[in-house]
Amino acid sequence: MTIPDDESTPRPAGSGEPTTPPPAAEPTPAAGPTPPAAPTPPAAPTPPAESQGFPAAPPPPPAAYPASYGNAAGGPVAAPTAPPRTVNIAFWLYVAGAVLSVISGIITVATIGGQRDQFLRSVQDSNQTNGQNAQTVVDAVIAGATVWAIVTLIFWAVTFVLFAFFMRRGANWARIILTVLTALSLFNVLAGYGVGFIQFVATVVALVLMWLRPSNEYFSAVKATKVPRT
Template sequence: MSDRTPQADVPDASARTRTTGGGAAATAPKQVNTAFWLYIACAVLSLVGMIIVLASMGSMTTRLQQSGQVSGGTASAAVGIGVTLNVIFGILFIAAYVLFAVFMRRGANWARIVLLIVTVLSLPGILGGYGIGALQVVLGVIATILVFIKPASEYFRSGRAPRA
């Protein structure tokens, strides 16, 4: 007989752990880790969408000029302001999304709630971004569902235990 521990009993090294109020380490369920990577994929898709917007800046200016409603300089300025705001808010959104996903993976229930709100607010984006918006919304919805069903919900609930 071997005194080695069966492989199934050894915790996955890639799984994140946190300490609960009693001092015991709680391992994040696979659902939480999967949701984390889905949220990261959403952030990457936001970056891709931002790059697409930047790449299409010239065609937007041309379409505005050809509409005849604005002059060339006004069209360039309007597109420039729009793209600048898109990049600024896009970078802030990506950074916040990743930050909230990291905290969610560590077991912060508030981060799970924030990601739920962000996902709900992103639902209108399903129509934009050349299909990237739809993919981002679908991934966000799947990730949000994963963190609200068992055993993930129990993982987040265990963080509310009274501190010793």
């Protein structure tokens, strides 16, 4: 009697009965696209300085200030590059006054020498020689007048040119000295047969030009910079 085979009974290979294949593995689903990363939230703003008990910092200054604002704020004042026209004209008038002073001195010396005989006759007629030789007295007077004329010539020529030079550079003290010299030059009005009068007129015009508004602004600007200009 044949015992039917059950599933637990082994069967030899090639027995002719079909073998059931093992079930196939289920396919793995393909990976989908990677989802985008979540956006990073913005950083919290820093609280202002006032909230921490400190005052806010002042805004930065601008890169540059206008020249006028810099002067008003106490910044350096730009030095004038050249004297104004009024100062230049006054300078040349004082130079002309110095030249006229030389001419007036030469005329005075020549006049004194040419009037020796007239002086001699005047002394002899007045009998005021006190026993001295009249010619000696006249020669002494002429020599003294000549020396005085030469000293005056050199004084006015040198002082006018020297102080006019400093005045042109912006020195206010030179302007003041020239004002005094101009007043003193009134004593030379009658010298040199009218040349002294022309000298006085030239220096008076120069004096007025030195004290006009453009000249005052120039001297003030030079004084603010502490640098005399050439």
